[in-house]
Amino acid sequence: MPHTLRAPLAPPVTRLVPAPRPGRAARPRATLVAAAVGLVGILTVQAVTLFQPGYLPDRAGVLYLAMLWWALGMTTATLLLHAAPRRLAVGLLLAGTVTIHAVALTHGPQLSDDLYRYVWDGRVQAAGIDPYHYGPLDPELAHLRDRWLFPDPGGCAAIERGPGCIRLNYPRAHTIYPPVAQAYFTAVHLLPGPPREHKTQLYTSLASLALVALMMTMLTARGRDPRHAGFYALSPLAGLDVASDAHVDVLAALLALGGIAVLTSRPRTRSAPAGPPSAAAQAGAAGGPVAAGGPVAAGRPTRRRTWIAGTLLAAAVAVKLYPALLLPAAARRRPVVVVGAAVAVVGLSYLPHVLAVGTGALGFLPEYLNVEGYGQGDRFLLLTALGINGAAAKTAAVSVLAAVTAAVMRSEPSRVPVERAALWLVGAAFLVATPVQPWYGILLVALAILAGRLEWLAVAAAGHPVYVSLFTDLPGDARTLRVSSYTVAALVVLIATLLRRRHGTHACPQAAIVTG
Numbered sequence: 001m002p003h004t005l006r007a008p009l010a011p012p013v014t015r016l017v018p019a020p021r022p023g024r025a026a027r028p029r030a031t032l033v034a035a036a037v038g039l040v041g042i043l044t045v046q047a048v049t050l051f052q053p054g055y056l057p058d059r060a061g062v063l064y065l066a067m068l069w070w071a072l073g074m075t076t077a078t079l080l081l082h083a084a085p086r087r088l089a090v091g092l093l094l095a096g097t098v099t100i101h102a103v104a105l106t107h108g109p110q111l112s113d114d115l116y117r118y119v120w121d122g123r124v125q126a127a128g129i130d131p132y133h134y135g136p137l138d139p140e141l142a143h144l145r146d147r148w149l150f151p152d153p154g155g156c157a158a159i160e161r162g163p164g165c166i167r168l169n170y171p172r173a174h175t176i177y178p179p180v181a182q183a184y185f186t187a188v189h190l191l192p193g194p195p196r197e198h199k200t201q202l203y204t205s206l207a208s209l210a211l212v213a214l215m216m217t218m219l220t221a222r223g224r225d226p227r228h229a230g231f232y233a234l235s236p237l238a239g240l241d242v243a244s245d246a247h248v249d250v251l252a253a254l255l256a257l258g259g260i261a262v263l264t265s266r267p268r269t270r271s272a273p274a275g276p277p278s279a280a281a282q283a284g285a286a287g288g289p290v291a292a293g294g295p296v297a298a299g300r301p302t303r304r305r306t307w308i309a310g311t312l313l314a315a316a317v318a319v320k321l322y323p324a325l326l327l328p329a330a331a332r333r334r335p336v337v338v339v340g341a342a343v344a345v346v347g348l349s350y351l352p353h354v355l356a357v358g359t360g361a362l363g364f365l366p367e368y369l370n371v372e373g374y375g376q377g378d379r380f381l382l383l384t385a386l387g388i389n390g391a392a393a394k395t396a397a398v399s400v401l402a403a404v405t406a407a408v409m410r411s412e413p414s415r416v417p418v419e420r421a422a423l424w425l426v427g428a429a430f431l432v433a434t435p436v437q438p439w440y441g442i443l444l445v446a447l448a449i450l451a452g453r454l455e456w457l458a459v460a461a462a463g464h465p466v467y468v469s470l471f472t473d474l475p476g477d478a479r480t481l482r483v484s485s486y487t488v489a490a491l492v493v494l495i496a497t498l499l500r501r502r503h504g505t506h507a508c509p510q511a512a513i514v515t516g
Contacts, residue, residue, distance in 0.1 A: 028085075313338070374433070380432060431493075437467060
């Protein structure tokens with residue numbers, strides 16, 4: 001037999017794996033512990049805020065607490081983003097979010113009395129009366145008044161207000177809220193729940209939790225970390241303006257993001273083999289566009305999905321009018337379908353009220369714009385700081401928004417995702433119109449998180465100093481404070497944008513994650 005040559009056995013190969021440096025593995029866990037401490041700090045600030053003496057925003061201490069909340073919220077969200085294990089960090093974020101909303105249910109509103117108007121409008125509609133027909137003080141609605149919304153002298157003293165007080169703002173004016181908001185108020189009135197303020201707070205908190213869940217789902221679909229939703233969930237917008245003050249703006253943001261989700265969704269495909277992250281996933285993680293075949297492709301959406309998206313966006317407009325700013329960003333692929341759906345939904349929602357009260361269906365809106373100073377052109381804080389006032393300020397504001405709208409319409413959806421294009425429009429509107437209501441920033445923050453442009457959180461945070469300064473005496477000149485708040489926020493956005501361009505990255509620099 002021939003001799004068979006066998007190769008000698010190779011000696012076992014010993015791979016030298018560098019030992020981890022001491023403490024490196026423990027850092028993510030230490031970050032998780034620090035995040036847990038941050039959540040405790042947020043809850044402490046929330047509890048102190050809830051029990052501040054005085055009526056609504058007429059307290060300087062509430063502003064300081066709100067800004068401290070912003071600082072703690074943004075710091076804690078950043079820590080959770082870098083904490084490990086990831087599943088535990090997500091659980092901690094969700095637990096903290098639910099706890100913040102639950103704590104808010106133990107006390108009444110803190111900065112605004114808008115929720116009392118929500119309750120009243122729901123009560124009026126449940127009685128079969130059109131909400132745009134009468135003001136709360138009209139004699140036709142006398143039978144609907146009670147000692148809660150229209151307190152006697154003892155009730156006024158209990159809430160630290162003078163005799164003859166009314167919980168509703170603008171009690172002689174017809175309601176300002178659009179029809180889908182009115183439908184929501186009626187639904188809350190008819191649904192079961194805790195008494196008085198807490199019922200409205202409960203359902204608004206549920207909408208806020210749904211918004212957090214939707215953001216996390218959309219972030220995951222874009223190949224990004226769902227923990228970015230913490231930049232909304234841990235902010236005073238969620239815990240104070242939504243959970244405590246129950247602003248309906250959270251419903252508008254939920255519907256608007258739902259429209260974006262439908263517009264950018266793609267059918268599920270077979271999972272690719274595990275491997276290094278693709279370029280599409282990396283682009284999604286950075287907040288940039290994702291190529292076709294990735295989590296969110298940039299192809300043209302179907303007519304059906306576009307119609308559904310336009311319907312949801314229109315419903316958001318019929319809750320609060322400013323989500324209309326999202327329509328140009330959504331209409332770049334199928335403008336006729338999006339605009340057609342928006343016009344149909346808004347028109348149909350207003351139709352029963354127009355038939356009932358005619359032009360009165362506009363409610364208090366025209367007068368409200370004048371009360372806010374937009375009619376005179378003196379509400380535009382950054383423009384007036386540049387010496388542009390009156391009619392010139394209104395012309396400049398319209399020109400800026402028109403230019404941004406044109407830029408959005410010319411942009412390519414595969415390069416500029418819907419959420420980023422929408423952020424351009426909403427962000428420009430904030431910097432031009434400089435609204436005093438901080439809760440308007442809920443939509444802005446949601447878009448900033450989805451677009452990976454966290455520097456815009458500074459613009460949302462600027463609303464709290466502006467708003468509180470209208471109701472209480474603060475150190476220094478109030479107008480300087482208001483202008484400075486938006487000026488600093490605008491500089492943060494500008495610097496972050498320049499840094500991003502300089503370094504050629506889509507990611508928002510951590511230095512741009514500010515507290516406002």
